[in-house]
Amino acid sequence: MVIILSRVDRLFNALEHFWEHKRTERTAANFLIIAFLGTIILIELRRQGWLSEELAAILPSSHYYAINVAFSMLLGLEVLGLVFSLANSVADSVGKQFEILSLILLRHSFKEFIYFNEPLMWEEASKPVLHILSNASGGLLIFLLLGLYYKLQQHRAITQSSVATADFIASKKLVSLLLLLLFSGIGIIDSYFYLTNQQTFDFFAIFYTILVFSDVLLVLVSLRYSSNYQIVFRNSGFAVAxxxxxxxxxxxxxxxxxxxxxxxxxxxxxxxxxxxxxxKPIVKP
Structure with a gap:
């Protein structure tokens, strides 16, 4: 088991270093820009009737759909960031989940636009605008509350030795790698369904469903290293959230x-x- 966790630790560290590298961040940002502009161009070509029937069948007719595509890809990148945060701190990973929720609410606001005609007319926007304001306001409230949440965090070690701490972190990294495989597989399958004009599923709903089980798993894993009531209650409460x-x-x-x-x-x-x-004494994250 020690050998397995050691290899998991090395693999996770290599992937995390690649993901957090500035070059990777710039590449991801450039990809989002290209995807956004490319979607707008493809939708315009469809509207002009310059695409084949097969390609036109999987493209929407509203330019606003490009915003939904860009935000969905952005959320996918945030999901990967969450997977890597699981190994650092339970509290920080929960905060990352709320970050993603706030972005999902903003995405819901933009998603209302895909039902509008161009140009926008108040007659057709009077009801959806309430949904837009509701989702956007919810995202703003969570954004503000997250600032307070992170400010309140006081990181404490749950183990009494450095060896046990390293073992616990390696166990969390193993869970993170398993989640990375699951989310990658779900994303590939969902993309295939969309490109083949089949019924897709709600990726982020499935994503949070899996997170519920992973959070409970981390609670059980933490019991190997500490059965302290306060720690168990906190981690279980985060799973409820x-x-x-x-x-x-x-x-x-x-x-x-x-x-x-x-x-x-x-x-x-x-x-x-x-x-x-x-x-327990506070330690550096």
């Missing part, structure tokens, strides 16, 4: 914002209670 976030993704307008903001407030409450009663 993930469940509420999952419900927010499938809830109708307005309720999704209430659930998302409520989960954020609950996570902050968990953090305040943990800081109040946990007496």
């Amino acid at each position: 993930t469940v509420v976030v999952r419900l927010a993704l499938t809830a109708p307008p307005y309720y999704n914002v209430l659930l998302g903001v409520g989960a954020m407030v609950f996570a902050i409450g968990i953090t305040v209670a943990y800081n109040r009663f946990e007496k």
